[in-house]
Amino acid sequence: MQGVPPQFSDEKDRARFRHLEQLPGVELYHAHISRYAFEPHTHEAFGIGVIEQGAERFRYRGSQHIAAANSIVTMNPDELHTGEAETADGWRYRMIYLEPDRLEAITGVRDWWFSEVVREDPAFPTNWPADLWPVA
Structure with a gap:
């Protein structure tokens, strides 16, 4: 995955990827980052995620954002961003x-574009990514 090192130097930082063979064009990512700071990078795909614990600070679209626990983060393909821990x-x-192409195939909607970067919505089921990819 672009922007993510193959291995972190600090043992507190860890990440796992999962590709779904039955759904090409879908990648799942689960990480706990304490020390690592992501340099500016992009992804070729849309990113939709949930902060499970702690908080992340990141630069995106020319502004600083903070995504706290239980917030939803959305990013568009090829948009430059960073990422680092906001909490100790x-x-x-x-x-x-x-x-x-996969997002369009799943939803039937063309020309997706996320305008909101961080969303806090208490009604949103924040366990949905875990339902897709339970911790083993």
Whole structure:
């Protein structure tokens, strides 16, 4: 995955990827980051995720954002962003990355575009990524 090192230097930082063979163009990512700071990078896919614990600070679309626990983060393909811990214990999060063609095939909607970067919605089921990818 673009922007993510193959291995972190600090043992407190860890991440796992999962590709779904039955759904090409879908990648699941689960990470707990405490020390690592992501340099500016992009992804070729749409990113939809949930902050499970802690908080993340990141630069996106020319502004600083903070995504706290239970917030939803959405990002468009090929948009430059960073990422680092906002809290001393870091942040744990799950993302699903969907290639544009796959998102269109799943939803039947063309020309997706997320305008809102961080959303706090108490009614949103924040366990949905875990339902897709339970921790083993």
